[in-house]
Amino acid sequence: MADDDFKKRVRDDWRDSLRAILERARSLSSQAVLAFDLDSTLFDNRPRQARILREYGAARGLGALTACAPHHWDTGWDMRAAMRACGLGEADIEAHFSEARRFWQERFFTSGYCADDEAIEGAAEFTHAVVGTGAQLAYVTGRHEGMREGTVACMTRCGLVTPREAQGIHLLMKPTLQEDDDAFKREAHARLGRMGTVVAAFDNEPTHANDYRRKFPDALVIHLATDHSGRPVTLLDGIVSVPHFALGA
Numbered sequence: 001m002a003d004d005d006f007k008k009r010v011r012d013d014w015r016d017s018l019r020a021i022l023e024r025a026r027s028l029s030s031q032a033v034l035a036f037d038l039d040s041t042l043f044d045n046r047p048r049q050a051r052i053l054r055e056y057g058a059a060r061g062l063g064a065l066t067a068c069a070p071h072h073w074d075t076g077w078d079m080r081a082a083m084r085a086c087g088l089g090e091a092d093i094e095a096h097f098s099e100a101r102r103f104w105q106e107r108f109f110t111s112g113y114c115a116d117d118e119a120i121e122g123a124a125e126f127t128h129a130v131v132g133t134g135a136q137l138a139y140v141t142g143r144h145e146g147m148r149e150g151t152v153a154c155m156t157r158c159g160l161v162t163p164r165e166a167q168g169i170h171l172l173m174k175p176t177l178q179e180d181d182d183a184f185k186r187e188a189h190a191r192l193g194r195m196g197t198v199v200a201a202f203d204n205e206p207t208h209a210n211d212y213r214r215k216f217p218d219a220l221v222i223h224l225a226t227d228h229s230g231r232p233v234t235l236l237d238g239i240v241s242v243p244h245f246a247l248g249a
Contacts, residue, residue: 181208
C-alpha cells in the first residue's frame with residue numbers, strides 16, 4: 001500500500017487508525033518499524049506512584065497517605081494533587097512536599113518499583129498484533145538501563161511482547177538516569193530509521209509525538225491521551241489521539 005493510500009485509510013474513528021497501522025505494517029513485513037514509548041503509553045505507572053506515596057505515609061506516620069491508590073493520581077503527575085486526593089490537609093502537604101519528592105525520586109526510577117506498573121487497556125494484545133504482522137517493534141523509553149530488569153519483568157507479567165533482538169523486538173533505553181529524555185528520543189530517531197521504514201510511533205508526551213511527526217512525516221503518529229509531564233505543548237496536525245489500544249470486536 002502506498003503512503004498516500006495508507007493515510008487515506010485513517011478514518012475519524014481512532015480504532016481505524018490502529019487497524020490501518022497494522023495493515024500497513026503487514027504490507028511491509030520486516031521492513032516496517034513501529035516505535036512505542038512505555039510510561040503512560042503502554043504502561044500505567046499510577047500503581048508505582050501510589051506505592052511510593054503509601055510508603056512515604058507509613059514512614060512519616062501520615063495515615064491519609066497510607067491508603068493511597070492509583071486513582072488518587074488521576075489528575076496526572078502532580079504529587080500535591082495526589083496528596084490532596086488522599087485527604088491530606090494543605091498545611092501537611094506543604095510541610096511534607098519537598099521531602100516526599102526526594103523520597104519519590106529515590107524510588108520511582110528503579111527496577112524494583114517499575115515492576116508494579118500495569119498495562120494500558122489493549123496494550124499487550126496490540127504488541128502481539130504488531131509482531132504478528134512480521135514488523136519490527138521498538139520500545140523507545142526514557143527509562144534508563146538500570147530499570148531494564150524490572151521493565152522486562154513487568155512486560156512478562158502484563159503479557160506484552162518481550163525484547164528479543166534476534167527477532168526484531170528492541171528495547172531502547174537511556175544509558176543512565178541523567179540523560180535528558182527529549183534528547184535521547186531524538187537521538188533514537190536515527191537508529192529507528194536505520195532499522196527500516198517507520199510506519200508508526202506511539203507516545204503520550206506531546207513534545208515527543210511532535211518530534212516523531214517532524215522526523216517521520218510519512219508515519220502515523222499516535223498520541224496516548226493518558227497523562228503527561230504537563231508542558232504546554234500543542235500537538236501538530238496529523239497526530240491522532242487515542243485513549244488506549246483495545247480494538248473491540
